[in-house]
Amino acid sequence: MNSKLKKLLCFGMAALMLVGSVGCSNVGASGKTNQTELKVAYGKDTNVISEKGNPDMLVAIFAGERLVEVVNGEVVPSIAESWEVKNDGSCISFKIKKGLKFSDGTDLTAKEVRLIFDRNIALKSFQWTEMDRVEKIEVPDDYTINFYYKDGMDGYIALAGFAEYGNTIIGSNSFQTPGDPTTPIVKYTSLGAWKISEYVKDQYTTFVPNENYKGDAVKLEKITVNTITDDEARVLAIQSGDVDVIVDYYHGGSAYTPRNLLSTLKEGGVQVLKQEMPMTTVLAFNYTNNDNWKNIKLRQVMNYAINKDEIAGLFDGWITPANDAYFSDCSPFTTSLGVQSYKYDPEKAKQLLAECGLTGFSPKMLVNSDNTDEVKMAELLKSMLLESGINLQLEVMDATKYADAKKGADWDVTSYYIGGPERRIYSRNEGRFDPSTPEFGASGCYTSETIVSAVQKAVDPFDVNERKAGFKEFYAAIDAEAACVPLYYNAVFVVAKDGVEGIKFIGTEPTFDNVTYKK
Amino acid sequence: MGKNFKIGVIMILFLAIIVFAGPLIAPYDPNDVNMSIRLQGVTSAHIMGTDQLGRDLFSRLVYATGTSVKISLVVVIVSMVIGFVFGSTAAFLGGAVDEFLMRIIDVFMAFPTKIFTIAIAGILGASAFNITLALIITSWAVYARMVRGCVLTAKEMPFIDAATALGANRFYTIIKHVLPSVFQPLSTFAFQRIAHTMMAIVGLSFIGLGVQPPTPELGAMISESKNFMSTAPHLFIFPGLLISYVVFSFNILDDSLRDYWDPRIKSELAL
Numbered sequence: 001m002n003s004k005l006k007k008l009l010c011f012g013m014a015a016l017m018l019v020g021s022v023g024c025s026n027v028g029a030s031g032k033t034n035q036t037e038l039k040v041a042y043g044k045d046t047n048v049i050s051e052k053g054n055p056d057m058l059v060a061i062f063a064g065e066r067l068v069e070v071v072n073g074e075v076v077p078s079i080a081e082s083w084e085v086k087n088d089g090s091c092i093s094f095k096i097k098k099g100l101k102f103s104d105g106t107d108l109t110a111k112e113v114r115l116i117f118d119r120n121i122a123l124k125s126f127q128w129t130e131m132d133r134v135e136k137i138e139v140p141d142d143y144t145i146n147f148y149y150k151d152g153m154d155g156y157i158a159l160a161g162f163a164e165y166g167n168t169i170i171g172s173n174s175f176q177t178p179g180d181p182t183t184p185i186v187k188y189t190s191l192g193a194w195k196i197s198e199y200v201k202d203q204y205t206t207f208v209p210n211e212n213y214k215g216d217a218v219k220l221e222k223i224t225v226n227t228i229t230d231d232e233a234r235v236l237a238i239q240s241g242d243v244d245v246i247v248d249y250y251h252g253g254s255a256y257t258p259r260n261l262l263s264t265l266k267e268g269g270v271q272v273l274k275q276e277m278p279m280t281t282v283l284a285f286n287y288t289n290n291d292n293w294k295n296i297k298l299r300q301v302m303n304y305a306i307n308k309d310e311i312a313g314l315f316d317g318w319i320t321p322a323n324d325a326y327f328s329d330c331s332p333f334t335t336s337l338g339v340q341s342y343k344y345d346p347e348k349a350k351q352l353l354a355e356c357g358l359t360g361f362s363p364k365m366l367v368n369s370d371n372t373d374e375v376k377m378a379e380l381l382k383s384m385l386l387e388s389g390i391n392l393q394l395e396v397m398d399a400t401k402y403a404d405a406k407k408g409a410d411w412d413v414t415s416y417y418i419g420g421p422e423r424r425i426y427s428r429n430e431g432r433f434d435p436s437t438p439e440f441g442a443s444g445c446y447t448s449e450t451i452v453s454a455v456q457k458a459v460d461p462f463d464v465n466e467r468k469a470g471f472k473e474f475y476a477a478i479d480a481e482a483a484c485v486p487l488y489y490n491a492v493f494v495v496a497k498d499g500v501e502g503i504k505f506i507g508t509e510p511t512f513d514n515v516t517y518k519k
Numbered sequence: 520m521g522k523n524f525k526i527g528v529i530m531i532l533f534l535a536i537i538v539f540a541g542p543l544i545a546p547y548d549p550n551d552v553n554m555s556i557r558l559q560g561v562t563s564a565h566i567m568g569t570d571q572l573g574r575d576l577f578s579r580l581v582y583a584t585g586t587s588v589k590i591s592l593v594v595v596i597v598s599m600v601i602g603f604v605f606g607s608t609a610a611f612l613g614g615a616v617d618e619f620l621m622r623i624i625d626v627f628m629a630f631p632t633k634i635f636t637i638a639i640a641g642i643l644g645a646s647a648f649n650i651t652l653a654l655i656i657t658s659w660a661v662y663a664r665m666v667r668g669c670v671l672t673a674k675e676m677p678f679i680d681a682a683t684a685l686g687a688n689r690f691y692t693i694i695k696h697v698l699p700s701v702f703q704p705l706s707t708f709a710f711q712r713i714a715h716t717m718m719a720i721v722g723l724s725f726i727g728l729g730v731q732p733p734t735p736e737l738g739a740m741i742s743e744s745k746n747f748m749s750t751a752p753h754l755f756i757f758p759g760l761l762i763s764y765v766v767f768s769f770n771i772l773d774d775s776l777r778d779y780w781d782p783r784i785k786s787e788l789a790l
Contacts, residue, residue: 232746260571261746268749310554314571369645369727372746376571379733383552383572396731397644 035517036221038500041234041243043255045227048199050185052123054116057165057251057421058225061509062207063103064168065191067094067113068159070423071507073332074464075159079108079169079191085462089154093146094162101212102171103195104187110139113169117147119181120166126438128427130161155460156467157430163423165251193218193513202227218513219502231258231372238270238495245503246495247510250277251421257495258373259315265495272318273494277508278331279419279428280322283381283485287446289409292361297352299446299482302413303342305349305388306381311487314380315373320489326478327419328489330508332458333471341479341486349388362391363412368402374415377487416443417490422507426459433478446483454478524779527772534588534768541585545578550733558751568753571743576753580761583735587724588765590647591716594654595709601655602662603705609663610670611693621667627660636719640728647730650723654716665708669701676700703780710776714769721762737762 046056054060067080077083080094100108114137119125126132133153138146149158161167171189172179188196193215194207207223226243228234235257237243249255257265266272283302287293308321320328325341353359367378375396382392392413397405405411420428431439433447433455454477457470478484494503494510502514537544553573560568567576609620636657643649673679674697682692723729724738732739737758744754 258746264746264750313554313557372743375732376743380552380554380572382733383550394731394733396727398641398727401644 038220038223038245038512038515039243040223040225040512041228041237041246042225043227043229043231043234043249045202046199046205046225048185048188048196048205049201052184053125054120054166054168055185055188057249058247059188059196059205060165060168061192061511062194062223063188063190063192063196063210064165064170066164066168067096067162069507070160070163070425073422073425075156075163078163079113080162083159085159089462090149090151091146092149092154092159093144096143096145098143100191100214102173102189102191103210103212104171104173104189105212106171106173106189108169108171108191109142110145111142112172113145114139115172115175115179115181116167116170122182125166127166128161128164128424128431128439129166130158130164130427131167132438133158133161155456156462157426157459159462160423160426160459164427165423194223197222216513219516220512223512229255231255231370232261235261235265235495238265238497239268241497244497244500245512248492248494250492250509251424254368254371257493258371259318259493260373260376262318262493262495263316269498271496271498271500273496273503273505273510274318275492275494275505275508275510276320276328276330277419277421277490277492278327278425279417279421279490280327281319281415281417281487281490282322282326282445283413283487284416284443284445285484286409286412286414290363290412292356292358292363293412293446295356296482297356298358298361299484300342301349301352301356301358301388301390302385302485303482304345304352305385305390306485306487307344307384308487309344310380310384311377314376315488318493319491322486322488326475326486330422331419332425333468342482346384346388353389359389360391361389362393364393364395364410366402366405366411366414367394367396368399369396370399370402377415415487416445416484418445418484418486419490421492421509429474430455430459433474433483445478446481448477448481451477451481451483521775521778523771524775527768527775530764530768531772534584534765537581538585538588541581545575545581547575547578549574549579549582549735551575551578558747558754560751560753567757568751570740570754571747576757579735579740580737580757583737583740583758584761584765586647586730586734586736587717587720587738590651590654590720591713593651594658594716594720595712597651597655598658598712599662599705599709601659602664603666603701605659605663606666606668607670607693607701610667610674617667620663624660624663627657628664630657632657633719633722636723637726637728640723645728645731647734650720650729653723654719658712658716661712662705662708666701666705669704670697673697673700707773707777707780710769710773714766714773717762717765717769 042058044056046059048055048059065079067078068075069078079097081097083092083094085092096110096113102108117131117137120129120131121134133149135148135150169191174185174187174189175181176183176186193210193213195210196205197208198206204227205225209218228237234246238246246257248257262272285293285299292298308323312319312321322341365378368374378394382394385392406414418432419425431437432445434440434452435444435447454474458467458474461467461470492508496503499518500515501518502516504511504514551574555573556569557571557573558569559565565575570576605620609617636653639653639656640650643653679692679696682696720729721738724736725742729739730736740758741755747754
């Protein structure tokens with residue numbers, strides 16, 4: 001090869017490398033961002049046009065308001081300025097704030113408020129809304145709404161249920177037939193700081209400021225929420241500068257930024273914002289399918305055999321190992337109750353397993369291959385359990401197969417979560433441990449009469465001290481019965497490009513109302 | 520035999536040692552987790568570093584190569600046998616049987632192979648057995664068509680007429696004269712297909728349709744490593760190099776075998 005040709009080749013390669021490196025620009029260096037708009041990557045469709053259910057929780061937080069909110073485990077006013085618990089709890093009467101308007105200009109009245117509750121009852125949207133408890137709803141005047149409860153179905157949990165995403169107040173013009181809440185939601189009008197300006201299913205949702213909002217004005221002109229269902233694709237989107245922020249699907253369980261990527265992202269100059277939440281990822285037993293799980297010793301074996309510090313290590317310490325109790329400090333009353341959990345002790349696990357006569361026990365664990373964190377954790381669990389004589393069989397499958405398989409009986413353990421976003425903490429605890437609730441389904445943890453009784457004492461009393469005593473009993477009961485294996489305390493993560501400022505968490509949910517770009 | 524053949528044989532022998540003597544070579548259990556040394560780079564204790572769970576990467580690569588190569592061999596051999604039975608039956612019997620068998624082969628060849636394999640593996644679920652089955656289902660038809668073509672060509676050769684004229688029966692003719700003439704192109708093709716099948720297995724494992732974790736497999740290892748390209752590049756460099764090595768070994772041997780058996784090339788070389 002002559003020298004001219006060599007030089008030409010070298011020049012060509014250098015030019016190619018230069019062109020290639022242009023495509024690898026740093027996240028924070030993108031000049032494409034319009035500084036009045038925030039582009040968010042989100043793992044779910046926001047489901048704004050909703051045939052039978054309700055829009056996604058992100059919509060409920062950005063654009064919606066509820067009668068009440070739950071803050072630090074207590075119900076506080078929101079759209080309702082006050083409420084009264086009557087007839088020993090069988091009626092809750094709300095007084096609604098005056099002068100509020102929906103995003104389309106419609107005045108807020110009690111008649112408008114009742115529409116979402118009528119919808120949830122008519123369409124049987126009972127999961128977490130607690131509307132299955134309601135006997136009837138009355139609107140005695142324009143600013144009062146009364147809920148009457150079925151016998152034995154009242155309680156603090158019913159009051160806290162009004163803070164649930166599915167109970168977000170929406171206006172009568174939201175429905176296909178205005179004023180008829182049983183028809184599909186076609187145009188979301190609500191009371192929050194943002195309103196929806198555009199929605200394309202499975203692609204994006206655009207929010208703009210709601211000029212009828214009575215609170216502080218938002219700082220941005222637009223938020224575009226892009227639906228990117230693949231976890232790693234969302235990460236690539238922020239690394240390439242196509243989006244400014246990734247928001248976890250913060251009720252837990254799915255569609256979040258993989259925890260094992262957070263360190264890499266941070267090292268790449270991206271902000272990683274974390275908010276603890278009262279939700280714990282656990283290993284749940286399919287005790288209805290496999291009688292072995294009814295043996296408390298076997299459940300204790302699982303608790304002793306798992307080293308939670310190593311699980312936290314797998315996620316670079318971004319999550320907190322569940323060493324101290326079933327729930328993290330931000331769960332109701334946990335800190336003050338001083339609840340303890342099982343400590344890692346493989347020898348004790350081995351001994352208990354021998355006492356059960358189950359040495360070599362081979363439970364089958366279902367694993368969702370779309371969740372890379374879960375796959376790695378399952379491999380780690382397999383290795384840990386093997387040390388104690390349990391040969392965990394991993395069945396890794398895609399999300400669709402996983403969901404189908406989980407509904408069936410052919411599995412023994414799976415990782416899941418108890419608790420949830422703060423507003424859902426009462427209903428989630430009851431829904432995971434009381435088989436009579438509409439939420440229990442295939443997602444319940446091991447339970448017993450003692451646990452059911454204890455969880456009712458935790459979530460029902462209106463009196464805070466009674467609830468505290470109830471939570472103490474509940475935490476102690478699930479611990480004593482080794483109802484599941486608490487693995488780690490979950491958290492909500494928001495990943496943001498360098499230069500995005502003002503993201504705050506209210507409770508366990510992120511808010512972007514005050515977001516600005518660093519100049 | 521040329522230089523390429525010798526290089527190919529040496530490379531394949533080396534590969535065979537890795538595949539069949541893996542447990543003797545690997546310094547650690549490939550599934551032995553040690554979280555205190557996770558994502559370590561190259562060290563004297565771990566010559567290719569460790570992965571996310573602190574498992575020795577070299578040991579996992581040794582076992583992973585075994586997994587991929589063994590699946591490839593099973594797929595190629597079983598597909599070859601099925602293809603041989605179908606193709607030779609169609610060619611020998613001819614007529615309606617040939618038509619019928621060829622239409623079945625046409626149906627299998629009408630589907631885009633990769634998409635068909637992904638669909639079958641997706642429906643069956645991820646496991647070593649299912650991936651093998653999916654690849655056999657989508658591979659055998661190619662062998663059948665090739666064998667049929669070779670047998671039909673061989674049947675028309677003058678030496679077959681000569682054998683028949685000398686009183687050889689049909690079975691003798693097939694075994695003694697037809698099959699040897701099919702063997703050479705078939706074995707060359709099979710060598711070529713090993714590398715091809717290996718890449719298909721790696722691809723399927725990469726998208727999560729391969730063997731179940733924690734069993735090590737090259738495609739799955741690369742898939743897991745993609746999140747650590749900047750922080751732990753050894754996780755994809757070593758499996759990537761190994762895949763290249765395996766594919767190159769089979770390809771170089773395939774090329775030299777084809778050169779050796781192809782009379783036109785042989786005569787050109789002789790000149």
